[in-house]
Amino acid sequence: MNEPTPHAPGTDAHGDHQSDQALDMIQLLDHTGQLTAHPDYTPRITHLDADALRRMHRDMVLARTFDTEATSLQRQGELALFAPALGQEAAQVGSAWALRPQDYVFPSYREHAVVQARGVDPANILRIFRGIDHGGWDPADHNVHLYTLVIGSHTLHATGYAMGLQRDGLVGSGDPDRDAAVVTYFGDGATSQGDTNEALVFAAVNNAPVVLFCQNNQWAISEPTTRQSRVPIVERGRGFGVPSVRVDGNDVLACYAVTLEALERARTGGGPTFVEAYTYRMGAHTTSDDPTRYRSAAEEEHWRRRDPIDRFTTFLRSEGLLTEEHTDALAAEAEALAVRLREQVRAMDAPPTSSMFDDVYAxxxxxxxxxxxxxxxxxxxxxxAAADGSGATASEGAAR
Incomplete structure (x- = not known):
């Protein structure tokens, strides 16, 4: 008997988009900006006051400003490459807000909003994309590891670090200012990598305090999820015995609540959690990619109507929490950030080439x-060679 052909998550067998409810995921704010109640997760956001909600919104807006400006800088030849995170602001900001200072983050190369929310200067993120630095910041300053460009390899680093916290007695002690956890971010494509699968094995059997946060943005470069998995990505975590949850990745409140629960479980000795944040990469995979070659305008329009910032803005305005004064101040702050990024990136000089040998080992x-x-x-x-006029090649000169 022939098995049915799998279809993309979010579509039915005919390629038509399903409703958000049909996806069976945690959602606290629907795509129209209306609150929806959930017995387990709504209580986890009730402590967020008006100021906290506005600051969460600010982080999302500034992250998109950074994204837009960095893309423009690359087009102007100021950056060698850039990986946009357009459309993934809710997944990143919501999850980052659930972290405590002692928690540790292992990002891939697209977690710009997470890194900014942790306090890293956004200009420093662009040092690696300008090609003048191996990383851009000191991981110890904000408990944020450097970007990892090798797909999925950092999930093993994160799991190992979490096991280290466990063995150092920094998990399950009952001291909320001491107990820590790890969160690692990766995309749907990384779940097809061996390293990520090995990380899930180690996390599961060692009950490691790690949250494996998968931003399923539907496309691994030009490959859809149908070319990676015949089941929803969330099932991959369950297959390893790791408690797993699927959340609306365009709902900042749901992402916050789900990650908050997962981190609390990890810190108290409850072990790992696999989170699939179901979102969408609204831009290109990188600035060298052309998404119009592999996805339709109708699909992009469907997700534009679910823009995470528009959704949260609508909610805040409906609650009377976002006034014209607030939006004007935020617009001015965003413009100041854009100006600063342009100035700082253009002023970044290349370091001595010999610096490549620094910090290889401790x-x-x-x-x-x-x-x-x-x-x-x-x-x-x-x-x-230039001084003696010999015209010798560099390799000949090095041999002399």
């Missing part, structure tokens, strides 16, 4: 020092 290493010395001779050979 302590001096003979192999690295030998390579550093060779490279110094290699660079000097260019100057030597």
């Amino acid at each position: 302590t001096p290493h003979s192999d690295v020092e030998r390579e550093r010395a060779w490279f110094a001779r290699y660079e000097a050979s260019f100057a030597d």
